[in-house]
Amino acid sequence: MSISRSTSMIALAIALAGAVPAFAADPAPDQGAPDDAIIVTGTRAIGITAAESAAPIKLVSADAMTHVGQPNLNQVLTQLVPSFTAQAFGGDAANLTLSAALRGLNPNQTLVLVNGKRRHGTANLQVLSSAFQGGAAPDLDFITPASIDHVEVLTDGASAQYGSDAIAGVVNIILKKKEGGSISATGGQTYDSDGETASTSINYGIVNDRGYLNLTAFYRFHNYTQRGQQDIRVLDPVTGAVGGTGALAADYQAMPNFPRVNPIVGDARSHFAVGSFNAGFDASDNLSFYGFGTVGYRDAKAYENVRLPNRLVRTAVLGVDPGTVSAATYNATLAANPSYIFSRTGFRPQEAFKETDYSATGGAKGSVGGWNWDLSTTFGLDQAKVYTLNSANRDLFIDTGSTPTDFYDGKFENFEWTSNFDVTHSFGDIALLAAGAEYRLNSYTISQGDPFSYYKTGAQSFPGYSPAASGGHRRHNWAIYGDLALTPVEGLKLDGAVRYEDYSDFGNKTTWKITGRYDFNDMIAIRGTAATGFRAPTLAESYYTQVNVSPNSSFVQLAANSPAAKILGIPDLKPETSTNFSGGFVFRPVPRLTITVDAFQIRLKNRIVGSSQINSLTVGDAVFRAAQASGYTLETFANSGIVAFVNGPTTRTRGVDIVASYDADFGSYGRASFTLSGAYNKTTLRSEGANPAPIGALGQSVFDISQQSYLTDATPKLKLIGGVNWTLGKFSVTARETYYSKTSAIYNDGGGLYTPTRIKAAGITDLEVGYKLTPKLTLAVGANNLFDKDPEAEPYLAAFGETAGGGVVYNQPLTYSPYGINGGYYYGRVTFDF
Numbered sequence: 001m002s003i004s005r006s007t008s009m010i011a012l013a014i015a016l017a018g019a020v021p022a023f024a025a026d027p028a029p030d031q032g033a034p035d036d037a038i039i040v041t042g043t044r045a046i047g048i049t050a051a052e053s054a055a056p057i058k059l060v061s062a063d064a065m066t067h068v069g070q071p072n073l074n075q076v077l078t079q080l081v082p083s084f085t086a087q088a089f090g091g092d093a094a095n096l097t098l099s100a101a102l103r104g105l106n107p108n109q110t111l112v113l114v115n116g117k118r119r120h121g122t123a124n125l126q127v128l129s130s131a132f133q134g135g136a137a138p139d140l141d142f143i144t145p146a147s148i149d150h151v152e153v154l155t156d157g158a159s160a161q162y163g164s165d166a167i168a169g170v171v172n173i174i175l176k177k178k179e180g181g182s183i184s185a186t187g188g189q190t191y192d193s194d195g196e197t198a199s200t201s202i203n204y205g206i207v208n209d210r211g212y213l214n215l216t217a218f219y220r221f222h223n224y225t226q227r228g229q230q231d232i233r234v235l236d237p238v239t240g241a242v243g244g245t246g247a248l249a250a251d252y253q254a255m256p257n258f259p260r261v262n263p264i265v266g267d268a269r270s271h272f273a274v275g276s277f278n279a280g281f282d283a284s285d286n287l288s289f290y291g292f293g294t295v296g297y298r299d300a301k302a303y304e305n306v307r308l309p310n311r312l313v314r315t316a317v318l319g320v321d322p323g324t325v326s327a328a329t330y331n332a333t334l335a336a337n338p339s340y341i342f343s344r345t346g347f348r349p350q351e352a353f354k355e356t357d358y359s360a361t362g363g364a365k366g367s368v369g370g371w372n373w374d375l376s377t378t379f380g381l382d383q384a385k386v387y388t389l390n391s392a393n394r395d396l397f398i399d400t401g402s403t404p405t406d407f408y409d410g411k412f413e414n415f416e417w418t419s420n421f422d423v424t425h426s427f428g429d430i431a432l433l434a435a436g437a438e439y440r441l442n443s444y445t446i447s448q449g450d451p452f453s454y455y456k457t458g459a460q461s462f463p464g465y466s467p468a469a470s471g472g473h474r475r476h477n478w479a480i481y482g483d484l485a486l487t488p489v490e491g492l493k494l495d496g497a498v499r500y501e502d503y504s505d506f507g508n509k510t511t512w513k514i515t516g517r518y519d520f521n522d523m524i525a526i527r528g529t530a531a532t533g534f535r536a537p538t539l540a541e542s543y544y545t546q547v548n549v550s551p552n553s554s555f556v557q558l559a560a561n562s563p564a565a566k567i568l569g570i571p572d573l574k575p576e577t578s579t580n581f582s583g584g585f586v587f588r589p590v591p592r593l594t595i596t597v598d599a600f601q602i603r604l605k606n607r608i609v610g611s612s613q614i615n616s617l618t619v620g621d622a623v624f625r626a627a628q629a630s631g632y633t634l635e636t637f638a639n640s641g642i643v644a645f646v647n648g649p650t651t652r653t654r655g656v657d658i659v660a661s662y663d664a665d666f667g668s669y670g671r672a673s674f675t676l677s678g679a680y681n682k683t684t685l686r687s688e689g690a691n692p693a694p695i696g697a698l699g700q701s702v703f704d705i706s707q708q709s710y711l712t713d714a715t716p717k718l719k720l721i722g723g724v725n726w727t728l729g730k731f732s733v734t735a736r737e738t739y740y741s742k743t744s745a746i747y748n749d750g751g752g753l754y755t756p757t758r759i760k761a762a763g764i765t766d767l768e769v770g771y772k773l774t775p776k777l778t779l780a781v782g783a784n785n786l787f788d789k790d791p792e793a794e795p796y797l798a799a800f801g802e803t804a805g806g807g808v809v810y811n812q813p814l815t816y817s818p819y820g821i822n823g824g825y826y827y828g829r830v831t832f833d834f
Contacts, residue, residue: 037061040116041152041172042161043495044424044434044483050152051586054493054517054527056598056657058083058153058677062176065145067725067734067768069784069827071186071199071220073140073148074100077171079736079766079784081153082679082719083657087135089815091128092462092548093386095268095302096353099126099135102155102168103602103653104681104715107135109535109576111158111166114143114173115278115292117361118162120380123414123444124355125540127548127557129707129748131714131816133610134645136414136538137165139382142296142357146184146201147216147276149176155657157580157602159533160497160513163438163479167533167578167602175278175292176214179207181834188827191788195225195267195822211281211288219273224303225266225822228793228812230259233308233551237810238798244310244327247334251309251344261306263348265812267822268302274357286366293360301389304349304461305551305808311460312342316398323635342397347405349391349461355384374422383413386449388459394635395456407453410446410465414540417441434483443474444539457635461549468631469545477503477536491519506574509534527598528583537573537608541645547632551808553639553750555613556627560645564629568614568622569692570644570702579603584657595660602654603686606647609711612704613750614695615641622694639750639806648689648703651711655681670728678720683712706748714816716740732770734782739763740818747794749806757804757814759791764819780829788824791817 078086158166181204199220274296363376422436453464481499513531584598718741768782
């Protein structure tokens with residue numbers, strides 16, 4: 001979509017928002033608009049509402065969350081917040097822990113808070129190429145919507161207030177404190193009759209005059225989905241001919257679900273459970289204690305690429321090169337020595353994940369001498385054990401004639417411990433002074449797998465973590481900050497903050513922020529921000545190493561901070577830095593209608609990105625020596641080499657956010673809440689960064705056009721959400737339309753063949769109808785993606801016998817689709833309040 005057309009769409013959205021009250025009567029006085037809710041994000045002041053904020057805040061209420069069909073916070077926010085984009089599909093382990101981001105940037109550039117306290121990140125690093133590559137941000141799935149009172153999404157740079165990561169914005173999740181409870185159960189599946197989902201939650205709160213206790217338990221099961229058609233190796237999509245000849249062709253046809261033998265493109269199967277608590281106790285008028293936390297468990301399995309019958313043959317015994325053998329060799333082997341063939345119907349490896357996640361915060365707050373203080377400490381730990389199931393070690397089979405089929409690949413864990421002390425003092429209505437300190441300890445550990453998992457080239461589809469890849473790394477940092485908010489004259493609010501942080505591994509950073517707002521009257525106000533920020537590289541980005549394999553390629557993921565990376569001239573990772581500017585207005589032309597429009601610019605330097613696939617395993621060259629130094633043995637593919645995380649480009653993201661909301665009472669025709677919001681983001685590349693000399697000497701670039709496209713084009717530049725929630729007596733209807741502009745990416749097959757791909761603009765419709773059987777019992781049915789919209793398919797390159805991304809599944813959907821790859825989903829829900 002052109003910039004002019006995008007601008008026109010935004011203008012149209014603003015015009016439509018302004019037109020809402022033309023047909024709406026005044027609402028009932030007891031209906032609270034979301035912008036009238038008190039916020040705690042982006043300000044140290046008490047009692048500020050979203051509509052009064054000097055920074056743009058999007059509120060998502062608990063009630064709004066209940067009308068999203070899929071009980072997952074990522075899905076809730078992507079359907080309700082236009083600047084929020086959830087990952088639809090991930091490769092390898094990324095398919096087990098999907099991520100999300102704000103403003104088309106990386107997940108690591110959004111800070112996640114729970115009750116205002118920093119949430120720990122996942123241990124599961126997003127390794128493969130995508131718009132989410134490198135993501136190790138907090139896993140929002142471990143905070144169930146049933147436990148949430150509301151979510152505050154600050155779309156503004158806030159590093160000077162909160163520290164590292166708050167470049168694109170802040171997601172602050174506020175947990176429930178209220179009395180009473182509810183039990184809810186949901187079930188659904190895709191229109192293709194897969195992806196069955198069943199969940200149940202219970203929330204219960206106790207409140208008295210001294211404190212509160214709120215408890216939540218949640219369980220969800222989600223089944224596999226499979227998208228795409230035949231595996232192009234077993235059935236040619238152009239000629240319709242079966243692959244191979246003779247016995248091999250017959251064995252191909254005997255594979256399960258022929259010709260759709262390869263289930264790699266689709267959702268993982270998972271069992272997921274989480275429990276949480278939120279508690280507070282007032283010891284006196286000037287002292288109170290609080291605590292909250294979560295504990296969760298995920299048991300997930302995702303399919304990898306199917307291995308064909310001729311992949312595991314004891315070729316070393318036969319005296320031919322190892323690898324996928326020819327039909328002639330396979331047929332001769334079958335006739336002479338059938339025991340030399342591992343499986344005549346191939347096998348479908350799975351990557352399995354057993355993850356535990358813990359978080360706990362304890363603190364005390366009070367007041368003394370006119371100063372309010374808050375002392376807290378937060379512990380967070382994410383552990384993931386990884387397994388490769390229904391697989392084999394090809395080299396072990398060739399060398400010994402036998403191999404295990406299930407492997408323990410190892411474990412990775414991320415630990416964070418954060419302690420804060422904050423004080424504030426109010427000087428009447430004129431000024432508020434805040435200051436504080438923070439100490440944070442972070443460690444990241446990879447534990448090795450069983451020896452057979454990494455023997456030579458390791459288990460097929462996902463080799464285990466070798467002793468060379470395993471190890472622990474840690475760092476600590478401390479910070480101090482100051483914040484001064486002023487109201488020098490009526491209607492004018494000014495806020496300035498400065499923060500100094502010192503990291504044990506790369507040094508110190510100082511950031512600042514200045515925010516202002518002026519209310520001309522009750523109807524219109526202007527606001528703006530200028531700020532600097534930074535993001536420290538995660539320990540996972542710095543130290544993770546592994547082998548990434550596919551049916552026709554193999555690449556070592558070099559740890560950026562390792563000696564192996566230095567052979568290719570790749571330096572240790574350093575922090576990203578940012579400069580943010582924003583400006584906008586708040587318009588309240590009539591009661592119950594609020595329109596906000598905010599334009600912004602984010603300039604990011606030294607962005608941490610995944611490198612290009614650096615090909616070449618010529619003995620003695622730099623790539624060969626780096627791969628050798630990593631301790632891994634690569635499979636014998638033409639497309640082989642290394643990848644790594646690097647500091648590289650400078651980017652500029654410009655955009656506009658709009659939010660409009662209106663509550664109306666139509667008397668005997670019911671009540672309705674209207675929302676219209678939109679986000680336009682355009683990221684451009686200002687510089688590519690330096691190309692290391694050893695890589696340049698090979699005639700290659702560390703940051704090629706494929707990787708560039710994921711930064712600039714793989715997320716929608718424009719996303720518009722229009723919705724209405726209408727209630728009449730016992731009936732309720734929620735309708736939502738989301739518009740995504742086109743997205744695109746340049747695919748690399750792993751061997752330097754580049755193919756442009758594109759997903760067209762689309763409108764996605766969600767609809768839910770509810771009915772109250774009794775005042776406490778509600779039934780609802782609905783659909784997400786009501787009209788079953790699918791993204792475009794990945795191009796098939798017939799001349800090369802592969803898809804554009806080097807894959808082998810014909811007609812598979814482009815997996816960077818912003819609205820998912822599974823099409824329509826329908827569901828039913830029952831809720832009992834007590």
